[in-house]
Amino acid sequence: MAVISAWTLPPTKFADLTDNEFEKVMRGAAIEVGTRLINKTPVDTGRARGGWLPSVDSPAKGEGVLDPTGAYALRRLQSAFKPTGYNAYSTLYITNNVPYIGRLNEGSSRQAPANFVEQTVAEVFGVL
Numbered sequence: 001m002a003v004i005s006a007w008t009l010p011p012t013k014f015a016d017l018t019d020n021e022f023e024k025v026m027r028g029a030a031i032e033v034g035t036r037l038i039n040k041t042p043v044d045t046g047r048a049r050g051g052w053l054p055s056v057d058s059p060a061k062g063e064g065v066l067d068p069t070g071a072y073a074l075r076r077l078q079s080a081f082k083p084t085g086y087n088a089y090s091t092l093y094i095t096n097n098v099p100y101i102g103r104l105n106e107g108s109s110r111q112a113p114a115n116f117v118e119q120t121v122a123e124v125f126g127v128l
Helices: 011-040 071-080 101-105 116-124
Strands: 052-056 092-096
Touching (some): 011 071, 011 092, 011 116, 052 071, 101 116
16 A cells, blocks of 8 residues: 655745744743742742743843732733744743842742742653
8 A cells, every 4th residue: 555645735834833833832831930930939028929020032120029929920921921922933031130039949938949940940841
């Protein structure tokens, strides 16, 4: 029995479909990482939780806002990574410029384990 195959899509259309699927995966992963980071960040005043800043193609500047619940940070994350805000070749950033975020990530708070940032990324990408 002979198997005959044919290319049914022009290569440019296939490339567009591939880019669209990659953008969806990239967006989903970035939103999942950001959501988990916001929710895992220890809260005293809400400065560190509100400090997670999503951006496209360059790290965000500034320290965010006080956000003890994380609701504002979550809305900002969804808005920054909406489907029309980037393309498949963009770099998505989730930055926290609060001066003590490193100490929090090292375990200075009992509210979150040490290395919660690295653990979150590993969880989302299935490394753990």
